[in-house]
Amino acid sequence: MKLFQNKELQGLCLCLAVMGVAYALLLMLLIMFTGIKLYKTVIIVVTISSILFTLGLNKQVKNRLRQQIETLFAKKVIV
Numbered sequence: 157m158k159l160f161q162n163k164e165l166q167g168l169c170l171c172l173a174v175m176g177v178a179y180a181l182l183l184m185l186l187i188m189f190t191g192i193k194l195y196k197t198v199i200i201v202v203t204i205s206s207i208l209f210t211l212g213l214n215k216q217v218k219n220r221l222r223q224q225i226e227t228l229f230a231k232k233v234i235v
Contacts (some may be wrong), residue, residue: 161214169212176205 180201184195213221 195200
């Protein structure tokens with residue numbers, strides 16, 4: 157997407173993604189210690205954060221991550 161090639165917008169997406177993941181981790185701690193049922197909220201926050209994280213990465217980083225994941229799974233299949 158042409159819109160997400162702007163460095164400031166990519167940084168904003170990455171910042172919001174990290175904040176969302178931190179919020180989801182805090183919610184998971186709250187769930188563990190109190191027993192409150194917020195599972196749907198955690199899933200929604202993690203999903204939105206992962207989308208923002210993906211939008212914040214540039215093409216080179218995405219390609220390197222894809223290659224690392226492919227080599228990781230290829231090693232596990234061979235072994």
